[in-house]
Amino acid sequence: MNLKISAAVYQKELLEIFRDRRTMISMVVVPLAAIPLLFMLISKFMSSREEQAKGEAVTVGVLGEDKVPTVLKALKAAGFQPMPTADLRAAVEKKEVAASVEETADASGETHISIYIDKTRQASEIAGDKIQTALDKLKMDTVRASLRGSGVAEKILTPFDLKSVNVASEKKMSGLVFGSALGYVVILLMFTGAMYPAIDMTAGEKERRTLEAVLASPAGRNEIVLGKIGATATAAFITALLTLASMAYSFRFSPQAESTQEALHMAPPDMGSLAMVLITVLPTAIVAASLMVAIAICAKSYKEGQSYLTPIVMLAAFPAVVGMLPGLELTPALALIPIFNVCQLVKEIFLGEFSRVAYAVAFVANLAYAAIGYLVAARIFKSESVLFRV
Amino acid sequence: MIRVENLAKSFEDKKRGAVQALEHVSFEVKPREIFGLLGPNGAGKTTCLRLLATILKPTSGTAEVGGADIVRSPEAVRRQIGFLSGDMGYYARLTPREVLTFFGKLNGLEGAGLRQRIDEMEATFEFGEFANTKIDKLSTGMKQKVAIARTVLHDPPILILDEPSSGLDVPTARLIENFMLRARESGKCILFSTHVMEEAEYLCDRIGVVHQGKLKALGTMDELRAQTGKQRLREIFLTLLDMVELVDKSEGARK
Numbered sequence: 001m002n003l004k005i006s007a008a009v010y011q012k013e014l015l016e017i018f019r020d021r022r023t024m025i026s027m028v029v030v031p032l033a034a035i036p037l038l039f040m041l042i043s044k045f046m047s048s049r050e051e052q053a054k055g056e057a058v059t060v061g062v063l064g065e066d067k068v069p070t071v072l073k074a075l076k077a078a079g080f081q082p083m084p085t086a087d088l089r090a091a092v093e094k095k096e097v098a099a100s101v102e103e104t105a106d107a108s109g110e111t112h113i114s115i116y117i118d119k120t121r122q123a124s125e126i127a128g129d130k131i132q133t134a135l136d137k138l139k140m141d142t143v144r145a146s147l148r149g150s151g152v153a154e155k156i157l158t159p160f161d162l163k164s165v166n167v168a169s170e171k172k173m174s175g176l177v178f179g180s181a182l183g184y185v186v187i188l189l190m191f192t193g194a195m196y197p198a199i200d201m202t203a204g205e206k207e208r209r210t211l212e213a214v215l216a217s218p219a220g221r222n223e224i225v226l227g228k229i230g231a232t233a234t235a236a237f238i239t240a241l242l243t244l245a246s247m248a249y250s251f252r253f254s255p256q257a258e259s260t261q262e263a264l265h266m267a268p269p270d271m272g273s274l275a276m277v278l279i280t281v282l283p284t285a286i287v288a289a290s291l292m293v294a295i296a297i298c299a300k301s302y303k304e305g306q307s308y309l310t311p312i313v314m315l316a317a318f319p320a321v322v323g324m325l326p327g328l329e330l331t332p333a334l335a336l337i338p339i340f341n342v343c344q345l346v347k348e349i350f351l352g353e354f355s356r357v358a359y360a361v362a363f364v365a366n367l368a369y370a371a372i373g374y375l376v377a378a379r380i381f382k383s384e385s386v387l388f389r390v
Numbered sequence: 391m392i393r394v395e396n397l398a399k400s401f402e403d404k405k406r407g408a409v410q411a412l413e414h415v416s417f418e419v420k421p422r423e424i425f426g427l428l429g430p431n432g433a434g435k436t437t438c439l440r441l442l443a444t445i446l447k448p449t450s451g452t453a454e455v456g457g458a459d460i461v462r463s464p465e466a467v468r469r470q471i472g473f474l475s476g477d478m479g480y481y482a483r484l485t486p487r488e489v490l491t492f493f494g495k496l497n498g499l500e501g502a503g504l505r506q507r508i509d510e511m512e513a514t515f516e517f518g519e520f521a522n523t524k525i526d527k528l529s530t531g532m533k534q535k536v537a538i539a540r541t542v543l544h545d546p547p548i549l550i551l552d553e554p555s556s557g558l559d560v561p562t563a564r565l566i567e568n569f570m571l572r573a574r575e576s577g578k579c580i581l582f583s584t585h586v587m588e589e590a591e592y593l594c595d596r597i598g599v600v601h602q603g604k605l606k607a608l609g610t611m612d613e614l615r616a617q618t619g620k621q622r623l624r625e626i627f628l629t630l631l632d633m634v635e636l637v638d639k640s641e642g643a644r645k
Binding site for chain 2: 019218220
């Protein structure tokens with residue numbers, strides 16, 4: 001193995017990568033521009049939804065103020081505005097009101113209250129919760145009033161006080177959300193970042209007919225492939241780096257950082273975790289690079305390369321999505337699954353509780369996949385039927 | 391310098407099955423000689439040159455290039471050759487200097503030796519200010535000079551040129567011709583392929599006519615004339631290809 005040759009190929013590929021517009025867009029522009037934009041949109045969306053929810057929450061549909069004699073006062077006291085409507089269900093469905101309340105009495109004279117809400121709407125859910133609380137209070141007050149004359153102690157109503165305490169720190173809470181999303185985004189962008197360079201330096205060189213001269217030089221095939229995979233992995237890694245940097249920026253340092261944190265109900269990620277994530281994704285950058293180079297060599301043109309690799313990007317997203325599911329823990333056996341293991345580790349790093357064994361297993365496994373990918377790519381690169389497929 | 395022995399190559403084609411691209415071809419090329427492989431499109435010229443450049447592996451037979459066997463020690467072969475093909479592309483995003491640096495390193499040059507060699511190339515081919523311009527922006531002639539400079543950068547004793555002037559206009563093609571003549575003067579062994587008769591007649595010391603993967607004839611112009619009884623290479627060529635109906639019957643009379 002003559003590493004000087006690989007280094008020469010690596011240098012030349014990087015030069016080409018940095019002068020290729022398509023690559024620069026997927027590698028630099030997308031992470032730098034898309035991430036802050038995404039956050040901005042999310043926080044705008046969330047805050048406008050909350051405002052909307054607050055505004056909408058005050059209206060509650062009733063068949064008529066006189067049709068809800070028992071609860072009318074309590075609803076008004078809780079800040080609700082009763083709105084007479086003929087169809088309680090439809091009014092909620094059509095978003096005319098946040099929720100509806102219906103009061104009926106059965107033959108025995110017992111009162112039944114129904115609250116209509118649309119659980120797919122945040123505003124409706126909030127209103128429903130508030131109505132529930134208001135009516136619970138009304139219920140208690142009514143019971144208390146009846147007890148007062150009977151001589152039974154009021155204390156009987158509350159034999160014990162009940163509350164639930166969330167032991168997760170704010171860091172952990174945000175870690176769960178942030179970690180799950182980040183693993184997915186980084187993997188996806190890393191594969192996209194590797195895609196264009198991988199195609200450009202394989203199928204692209206075949207199409208532009210520049211590969212033949214390289215093949216006729218004394219450079220060994222293994223060395224050439226190593227240089228190409230190295231350059232592609234570098235592109236993938238730069239994408240990951242820029243994605244993380246731009247996340248850190250929009251979360252911590254940008255003028256909108258605070259409003260973003262507030263809107264997403266999340267504390268900013270700490271720099272140590274971000275650095276740790278970078279180290280974790282490094283072997284995956286090499287896996288992505290060797291896989292994509294190996295496949296793109298088989299394509300005869302840039303276009304064909306694109307149609308080969310686009311499904312690979314989607315395929316890579318699949319274990320990443322599974323990794324976003326809550327409740328999955330990274331056991332040493334699961335740590336063998338590529339991409340999935342990285343997503344889990346990223347999540348666990350942000351939760352501050354990853355297992356060292358799982359981390360080591362995942363790291364070594366990913367390096368092994370990278371090595372296998374390289375060997376496969378080098379083998380394909382020696383096949384003349386692949387290189388001269390026309 | 392080049393000795394080809396019973397070289398054969400067949401490809402697997404999905405539609406046509408096994409295709410015999412080259413059948414038991416043998417010839418030799420000596421130092422200070424320009425040897426032309428002449429043949430119509432699809433005759434097997436490119437396959438032959440790619441086999442000798444070790445880009446493809448032969449199905450049977452072998453060849454020695456600069457004393458190294460193309461099957462057993464392909465890397466030793468590649469160290470001694472400069473390979474250029476007429477339909478090769480350019481690294482459009484790189485500058486001539488960057489391309490030369492890249493190929494220099496691939497050929498084992500480095501450091502001051504590499505820089506000196508690149509300076510020499512830039513002087514010989516008069517790159518001037520274009521040495522640091524992206525190849526994309528260069529004229530066809532200038533691009534061709536870069537390709538030639540890339541081929542001889544490491545001073546290989548053997549040149550393998552596959553239709554080097556195809557698609558070029560007359561002034562640019564002349565660049566290639568002059569380059570080949572100069573290379574012969576400096577003692578290099580040159581094997582090239584073409585289907586341009588004039589070019590072959592003007593440049594070649596010896597000619598091999600290839601048709602349907604077989605070597606139909608081999609020799610100097612005079613030997614080929616004697617063998618076919620024709621004067622102009624065009625008529626010799628058609629006669630050798632058994633395309634008698636196309637041969638100019640009045641050729642001898644007109645002379």
